[in-house]
Amino acid sequence: MIEISRLCKSFKGVPVLQGVDLEAAESERLVIIGGSGCGKSVLLRHIAGLLKPDSGSVKIDGQELTTLSERELNPIRKKIGVLFQGAALFDSLDVFHNVAFSLLEERSVNESEIRDRVEEALDVVGMNGQEHKKPGELSGGMRKRVGLARAIIHRPRIMLYDEPTTGLDPQIADSINRLILKMSNHFHVTSMVVTHDMVSAYLVGSRIAMLHQGKILVSGSPDEIQRNINPVVQHFIRGISEERDQELFGTNGNPSGATQVAKD
Ligand SMILES: Nc1ncnc2c1ncn2[C@@H]1O[C@H](COP(=O)(O)OP(=O)(O)OP(=O)(O)O)[C@@H](O)[C@H]1O
Ligand SMILES: [Mg+2]
Structure with missing residues (x-):
């Protein structure tokens, strides 16, 4: 369903993606992990057709995105729903108009269908009856739900979620x-x-891939990732900073400490 190969992207000469190879089969739930600033959001934006790469290929359902014009991209974008980092709602619009936004722009859909589709989307995310609230009146978890309702309004075949649980308490994150x-x-x-x-990664991922230094460092089932002995992977998934690794194991930059952790 999603095929990415040798994807490269730099900003002002600074490389971010340096040959990303990644695939997701139909119905798969692929989780991307990696440190802050490593290019995860940039990668998602390429899949959503919102950024053009310097080189490499992004195929959705067999169709190459990178060479399409804005107009040609439109029908493909409808297959893809995106829940952006921070939900990215329009603060001046109420929930109904936030969710209906892209349908209202389309003009081909009539008013009663728009109402039905918004109701259906709000139903899926458990936000029925909140149509008239403004984003400012909602909690973080509710905002994410509205963002999700907006993302599924075109009944997409692919959903991209950018940090869907960041900043939420554990129970809301679970929901x-x-x-x-x-x-x-x-x-x-x-x-x-x-x-x-x-x-969240272990719970929702059928597969987990780690982006590191512009490439996919490892990819595997949640179990395989937890057992992976690469110290970079172990440090990340266990939240061990370099300083703590040194304190714990006196590795002095030598990554064997993390390998020790992996064996525990
Ligand atoms: N439009 C842009 N113009 C210039 N630089 C950009 C742009 N978008 C992203 N970058 C840079 O690309 C790098 C990767 O950014 P990205 O947002 O993908 O990181 P991330 O892995 O999603 O981080 P986080 O976990 O903090 O969200 C950063 O150094 C960022 O400053
Ligand atoms: Mg990001």
């Missing part, structure tokens, strides 16, 4: 994770989830 699983199990969407939250 968002359940929604991601629901989208996958009930609607068979292919999901790509960018997260720092390892609880």
Whole structure:
């Protein structure tokens, strides 16, 4: 469903993606982990057709995105729903208009269908009856739900989630994770989830890939990732800083300490 090969992107001469190879099969839930600033959001934006790479290929359902014009991209973008980092709602619009936004722009859909589709989307995320609230009146978890309702309004076949649980308390984060699983199990969407939250990664991921220094360092089932002996992977998934590694194991930059942790 998603095929990325040798994807490269630099900003002002600074390389961010340096040959990313990644695939996601239909209905798969692929989680992308990696340190802050390593290019996870940039990668998602390429898949959503919102950024053009310097080189490399992004195929959705067999179709190459990178050579398409803005107009040609439109029908493909409808297959892809994106829950942006921070939900990215319009503060001046109420929930109804935030969710309906892209349908209202389209003009081909009539008013009663728009109402039905918004109701359906709000129903999926458990936000019915909140249509008239403004984003400022909602909690972080509710905002994410509205962002998700907006993302599924075109009944996408692919869902991209950028840090869906960041900043939420563990229970609300769990309810968002359940929604991601629901989208996958009930609607068979292919999901790509960018997260720092390892609880969420293990729960929602059928596969986890780690982006590091512009490339996919490892990819495997949650179990395989937990057992991976690469110290970079172990440090990340266990949240061990370099300073703590030195304190604990006196490795002085020697990564064997992390390998020790992996064996515990
Ligand atoms: N439009 C842009 N113009 C210039 N630089 C950019 C742009 N978008 C991203 N970058 C740079 O690319 C790098 C990767 O950014 P990105 O947002 O993908 O990181 P991330 O892995 O999502 O981090 P976080 O976990 O903090 O969200 C950063 O150094 C960022 O400053
Ligand atoms: Mg990001």
